Amino acid sequence: MQRYLVGGALRDEWLGLPVSDRDWVVVGATPEEMVAAGYRPVGRDFPVFLDPETKEEHALARTERKQGHGYHGFVFHTGADVRLEDDLVRRDLTINAIARGDDGQVVDPCGGRTDLQNRVLRHVSPAFVEDPVRLLRLARYYARFAPLGFRVADETMALLREMVRSGEVDHLVPERVWAETERALMHDEPQLFFYLLRECGALARLFPELDNLFGVIQPIRHHPEIDSGVHTLLVLGQTAAANDPLAARYAALCHDYGKARTPAHVLPGHRGHEAAGVPLAEACSERLGVPKAVREAAALVTRWHTHVHRMHELRPATMLELFERIDAFRRPERLEILIAVCSADVHGRLGFEQRQYDQPATARRAFAAAQAIDAKPLAAAGLRGAQIGEALKRERIRAIATAIGRH
Structure with missing residues (x-):
């Protein structure tokens, strides 16, 4: 063994990155021999064991054979006769198809070290x-490693496009799409994940709401980048640069979905895109099975993000209504997520990256006073009864007015 x-x-x-x-x-081992050696079996689809210490x-080294669609359409074979090279050549990328023995010997049958x-x-x-999850994993690897200078080989990009054309990508199960997306969103440049999906044609299949934004124009005075899809991914990049949490990053992805629904005669403006975007975000x-808290944050940000942009224009009563609509008094973290995406929305525009944005300070000051x-x-x-609620509202509006200097 x-x-x-x-x-x-x-x-x-070998890349000098932390190993987690x-x-x-x-x-050269059987499941029975692994158990006898003290390893604990945990694999469901094929034999996997946990080291007791x-x-x-x-x-166990294995081979695989495709016999159905999607991630689960494989039959695996393990046995003491399966060679290490047989296991390595069934892997996805050459940089992942490398092994090193306890004696330090490196086995690299696919040229992975050269590609590294x-x-x-x-x-x-x-x-x-044969496995559509590999497309998502490659897009995630690209988001992680492109900042280090990595590129996708031309022949590999051709295979990605073939997976889309053949319909193999349509067999991705939602939980796997979300699992890879969630991990990609937490990389330093998550926007690259979606750009790669778009380049190979998979974005329209997996994220049609985002794909529909590309080609939708915005006023050049406010959006020098013009394109709504480009703007959305710039905003996503800003949330990553600010180290915002998952809920803010996903909400940034969804916040302008409604712009794809703007009637042609209204363009390049987008009146009403906030409300129009909520059902699209939902x-x-x-479809992806997004966790409840993240999903709710995305819907709230989509609906109310322009209210924060207009914070200096809002009446104290409207500010209070915003705080109530997002349930900020019970869940103050929602206001922080909203503010985070709004800051990214302002700075996620070409040439606006350093633009001063004082509205978050006003929002926080008003909320603290009301709270x-x-x-x-x-x-x-x-x-x-109702008298308490009415009086509480009056006092909160008065407190907001005092806090922001509008007596």
């Missing part, structure tokens, strides 16, 4: 097209 460190751990080590997970392939995953040195993302074999979230008003003294004063 021999074990080899494989895939991402070696790749990241270490995966191993075991050659390190808890690192050890998978040349900064190339290249498929291992034509079998790449449809996208529903400080306590209902208990109102009840102690003898008010009951």
Whole structure:
């Protein structure tokens, strides 16, 4: 029985990146021998075991054969007769098809180390097209590694387009799409994930709401980049640059979906795109199975983001209505997500990256003043039921007016 460190751990080590997970392939062993050696079985589709001490995953070397559509359309074969090279050549990219034994010997049958040195993302074999998840993973790798100078090999890009043309990408299950998207959104340049999907044609299949924004014009005075799709990905990039949480990054992706619904006679303006975008954001979230809190944040940001942009124009009563509509008094983090996306929205425009934006400070000052008003003294004063609610609203509006200097 021999074990080899494989895939991402070696790749990241050689790139000088932090190594978070270490995966191993075991050659020349049976499941029974692994259990006898103290390893705990955890694999469902094929034999995977946890080291009793390190808890690192050890998978038996395996081969695979396609017999259906999508991620689950494979039959796997494991056995003591499966060679390490047989396991490596079934992997997705050459930079992931490298192994190193405990003795330090490197096994690299696909030229992965050369591609690492040349900064190339290249498929291992034509079998790449058989698993649509690989398309998403490659797009995620591109988002992660393009800032290091990596590019996608031309022949690999051709395979991605073939996966779209053949309909293989249509067999992606929603949970896998969201799982890869969620990880991509948290990279330093998540916009690259979506640009690659668009280049190979998959964006229209997986994110039609986003794809429909490309080619939709905006007023050049406010949007020198003109294109709504380009603007959306600039905004997404700004949320990543600010290290905003997942909910803000996903909301940035959705916030202008409604611009694709703007009637031609209204262009380049987009009156009403906020309300028009809510059902589109909801449809996208529903289709992908986006977690509830993230989904709700995206819908709220889509509907109310221009209110923050107009914060200096809003009446105190309208400010209070905004805070109530987003349920900020019970969930103040929602206001922070809204503000984060609005800041990214302002700076996600060509030449506006350093534009001064004071509206968030006004919003926070107004909210803090309203939040400080306590209902208990109102009840102690003898008010009951609806009277408390009405008085609380009056006091909060008065507090907001004082805080922002509008008496």
